[in-house]
Amino acid sequence: MQAQREADEAASRRRKKLIAGGSVFAVIAAAVVTGVIVQNQRSEPETPAAAPAGTTGDKNLVIPVGAANAPSVLTVYEDPRCPACGSFEREFSATIDQLEDQGKISTNAHIVSFIDRAVPGKGSKSGANALACAQDAGHFRDFHDVLYRNQPEETNDAFGDKAVLISLAKQVNGLDTPAFEACVNEDRYGGWVSSVQQDFDKSGYRSTPTVLLNGQPIYPKNGNDQITPANLAKWVDAANQGKQLGTPGSNGQTPAPTAAAPEANNPSPNAG
Structure with a gap:
């Protein structure tokens, strides 16, 4: 009976070590996966939800x-x-x-x-x-x-x-x-x-x-x-030598209007 108890206790200790080791491995694996995901998120350019009208590429x-x-x-x-x-x-x-x-x-x-x-x-x-x-x-x-x-x-x-x-x-x-x-x-x-x-x-x-x-x-x-x-x-x-010139306005956008005369070369009324 004493020998059986010692064997049972040894088996229990081995199970606990395996469980603890498996938990550590799972945490490490999760951290690696998370790191890969974060790195991928950093390296992959985001797709904008909206782009201005007429943009290309x-x-x-x-x-x-x-x-x-x-x-x-x-x-x-x-x-x-x-x-x-x-x-x-x-x-x-x-x-x-x-x-x-x-x-x-x-x-x-x-x-x-x-x-x-x-x-x-x-x-x-x-x-x-x-x-x-x-x-x-x-x-x-x-x-x-x-x-x-x-x-x-x-x-x-x-x-x-x-x-x-x-x-x-x-x-x-x-x-x-x-x-x-x-x-x-x-x-x-x-x-x-x-x-x-x-x-x-x-x-x-x-x-x-x-x-x-x-x-x-x-x-x-x-x-x-x-x-x-x-x-x-x-x-x-x-x-452009020998090539046909383009047609202004052919990009489908509103032709650029004439800008109003600049008020001042300052970004704000308070600028020096």
Whole structure:
């Protein structure tokens, strides 16, 4: 009987060890599975619940401007809060707008928002959402130009204030509407903004502005030639040699209206 009790106790101890070991293994396995799921969630770009009207490309992350049948394509990656983007736009926007209006290029705009990661605030994301709202209303190009003409310093999060963005919309004829205001205030395209940024993260590009002409980098140089408005027009004409120009308005979007005269080069009435 004593020997049987000892055998039973030994068997009981073995069962407890097996149960405890199995529990530990299950916890570890669950943690591994959870880690894989979390990592997959980090690496897989989210699909936005809604995208602005007229967007194109995979998951509708690109805002097209100009004639869809233009012979050349200008691809631009920009952050609304990026000072280098502001400098680029103030120097080149008139030339790019003219090339679009002439049917020489269409522009694929990628509105990214990574500066909010490094500089406190949310001006990149809020500005990108406002641009998406302007695209929805058929006024992307003019509002885009207005934002960059009134861009604050990088450390000034003026674009994080939705009232500032709504106020700037008054400079674009037809954009100052309750529908646009509601779109900005409710951050309607926040998911889309995040998806555009995730796409940029995967692109291999690491700075803004990144500018390509027919897939080839041209900013700050095209080969040995420095980019200037005159050089940009020359490069486009060379690329279009012998090709038929596009038809402005062929992208199915409302033709870009004429922007109202800028009120002031300040992001808000209180700016210095």
